[in-house]
Amino acid sequence: QVQLQESGPGLVKPSETLSLTCTISGGSISSYYWSWIRQPPGKGLDWIGYIYYTGSTDYNPSLKSRVTISVDTSKNQFSLKLSSVTAADTAVYYCARFQSNWGYFDYWGQGTLVTVSS
């Protein structure tokens, strides 16, 4: 059974960079796409972007100028960096596996709340 676990700071100051890592267990990072999705408190789900295990990426245009997703196959991990954060970036951040055939997210991490505040 594939499991995903997000890790990283729960508090980030405005204008700084949010950094999160997702560790995959119970399966290999290879041959799949891996995604970040966020959910502001009390709101819906927003797709941030994804990365293929080879390193190719696709980002939501609304965040593209501030987002970098990278992969470390040796550690079975992938990471998110979101720069120049504001209070609007406060959200629960989820990592998830993306199945490219029909485009669904089948395995999700438990999520981690990141608050942007000074």
Added chain:
Amino acid sequence: DIQMTQSPSSLSASVGDRVTITCRASQTISSYLNWYQQKPGKAPKFLIYAASSLQSGVPSRFSGSGSGTDFTLTISSLQPEDFASYYCQQSYSTPRTFGQGTKVEIK
């Protein structure tokens, strides 16, 4: 971007009721529509892909239908564990977009 609109935003129902949630896309997405269930404080759980294909392990009381721009998620007989929020998601094009969610509450 393709906009996904769900209706209703919330509904109240009783155990045993048949519940239907609608999802409409702003342009045709063929059958590239997926459904998720989310309980408070938990990650979304994947239910249905390709508009009508049930993910392994999902109870058969859940079903999906539709194509083009209009889709439905139906719970044939609502169970206590089904009280949650439900989201549709289009996978026709990027950026991948979700509906705003439908909260199913206990009447």
